[in-house]
Amino acid sequence: MINNKLISIIGSGISGLICALILAKSSLCKGYIIQIFENEDRAGGRALSIKFNNSIIDLGAGRFSPTFHPNVSALTNELGKIIEIFPFTKIVLPHPHHHNLKKILTELKPKIKSTCNESFYQFLIRHVGIEKSQNIVNALGYDSLFLPEISPKIAYHIIEMHPETQCFSDNDCFDWFNLVEGFSSLIYSLYEMSIDLGVKFYFNHKLVHFQNNLNNTQLCFSNLEQSKILINSEYTVLTLPPTALSLLNINFPNEWTDFTYGSISLFKGFLFFESPWWKDYGFENKVTIVDNPLRKIYFKSDKYIFFYTDNTYSNFWNEKTQKGESEFLNTVMSLMSKALNISIIELPKPINHFFKFWKHGVEFAKENSLEHPKVLSKNNGKIISTSDAYTSHSGWMEGAIIAGRNGANFILKQLEKSN
Template sequence: MWFPSYFTLFLLHYCVVGEEKHPSVIIVGAGASGIAAATKLLENSFTNITILEAEDRIGGRIHSVKFAEGLVDLGAEHCYGRKENAVYELAKDYDVLEEFDFSFENNIYCSDGSKLNSSISQDLNKIIFELFEKKYEGNETSKSTGDVFKERFNSSILPKYEGDKKNVQILKEALKFSDGQISLFNGASSWSDVSAKTDIITNNDAFVWKGVGFKTIINILMKSYPDSKNKLDIDDKIHLKKKVQKISWDQNQSVSVLTADNTTYTADYVIFTPSAGVLKKHQDTLFEPKLPSEKKNAIENTGYGSITKLFVTYSTKWWKDDDKLFSFFWTGEDTNLVNFGEGLTKKKMSWITQIRELIKVHHNPNVWSVWISGHKLSEIENLPDETLKNGVNYAVKKFLGETRNVTDVTKILKSTWTIDENFLGGTSYVKTGAYKSDESIQDKLAEPVTNAAGKARLLFAGEATHSTLYASVQGAIESGHREAKRIIEFYVKSKQ
């Protein structure tokens, strides 16, 4: 009888040592960065992981849902670039991506129903995409994207049309159009908010998902795609509807996390991945003790905004086969609230003047996405669906009704990132005046917080913490991998 008892003691000892071998980790948020961190830890045999997610689903700002005859992406939708792109590298071998040209050159329509002069369209497209790719080599760090656009516009475009009264009048409206496009690209309220100087890496190549939705990247990370039999042992580690209320991080040996249902979780490390919007609103109540001043300054100096997307269906096809994208150029008299009076207005301008683009949804017949940027997105997202449908009908017919027999929207689905308390927006950017050549706001945001014993127990991930790939899923994934590797390195050093 002595042998089984000895063997049992041996197994118990082995299991305890095994548990102590790797630290415990709580990951707050099951978006791209949280799942990336968890899967990287699991792949390195760190299995004592708990993932706390406030929503009733995983994915975070990746949210692919069924709509009409296929999927639509309410959040992250497009994959940009082959290089420096974790999303592309993970997905490239599975035939789930296809290239798409997002240039609006020669696809800009005016609100009087005409198509914008092709020469002006090309000129605007050139400058806007130069700034989208952050091609500003000047040393002035206080300039906004709007400042630099106006400089290039005044020096390279206006002189070409001097004396051309018709086009000079149109060019007066071009600044408003360009502001809308740049605010759309950056998720900001205005181009004045966005720094012209950043360290971001951008790529010309753009890809859309071939009917499978951006959620596929989450499945690839978890190794459940393409074969679910290979899925990592992660499901039982994810706890949904667990909104975090308090993180106590200055304890000597551990960090404790309190959720809204009054459950307390304790671990050696916490990786915090929610949005910069959540950090901005809740930093003073979420962390105990409050975060150091350097971290608070980084949070406050991080730009954070959103766009709103509407997905609409039509019972009858009114577009041509090669129609993929329309950009809307609102002229002065049409920005006033004249014929459309439903919903929000600002300075006599209807919310529909913030509709920037209409884009065909790939692999989903009869579905288009309507892209909205600018001010008061939370009010727009709170508008009734019927008002939104009427607004889209009015705008699309106004711009395209002269050349196409536009029919009415039959169904509509809207994103609500701005008003969702678990996100409070969609994407980060570098605020005007916040850029420093020797000190990245994103790097400051990414720095772990050390407790009184000098131990880094509270770590930060998410797209806003990546200095060169912020505002992207690839940035979010890389940040999750970064923090997982940090914990692994801490462990290796502790054993040396």
């Protein structure tokens, strides 16, 4: 492409789509071609829904709270998406250490101010000892809380802003929702709007490397045929997560920022049965947190059961799936039998199943005590990076919307200066 009046957006997740829409609607972009390059054959990134066994299941983002995620709520309303209650704020078969957990966490929270470069787990050990600390994290169901890069501040953010654990904080009355048609329906609407506004999409285009020139950036892509495609872009917006940026030839993050980044793996497993046997036990639309690799088990109305794990156990399940279907399902049902205290003989066998492993499901800045710049820029603002990892909503669709908006606003300011 010879025309240099190009704005290239790398990545077609929520951030990339929101960025493109804002730019395409602005008069400052008149005369510019706005294009999105995507490595995959679809838009959406970690927002991925599929129809499976006559149910819509979200393999990635799958819930939001209007209180915590006002931008997601506003967007779903604007696009006329039908929402339904995400009911999993009610715990059945309480964990033995759920008793007084809210009281313990409430009493410890003011002591965060005295922490200095210690993890949440170290913080707990310092105040309540090793055994009780292990019990607390196990009872919360999020194993990332054991990680050394998860500070007390981040940990309380996780506890207070997740539906399964908000009952252990003062946020126990907030409602959560998901989309009846799944979050991919939101992506598709944004994609169609972008097309209508003239945004061009190039799928199966992987960014290999780029070179900063005086007035533009030369981008090099490879496609399915392994052909190299060179494009000179006046402005480039990288909406890639930190792990993807680190694989490029740009020495990220060292030459971009003093911040460093971490990631957490996630695993979701879905099980379908001939009949909703869990209703006989009063589990319908409830969640349980257990002390085994299933960690959090959700009983979705009369449709299916799913479990959701992070960190160590997400890797555990990924390894199980690689050993075959039989190994995976036998392990799941054996652990479910123990977790629910129901004989394995009495538990029906699944008639179908599905799973998704996200190696870098959540990415975040480790230096949470500092305010992260809204965008990172190089080449006099000609190339920028924006990500939900740079926001206080890392891993959430809310953060992706904010990141997309931040990227677009930065480019618009650059264009305003040049006019």
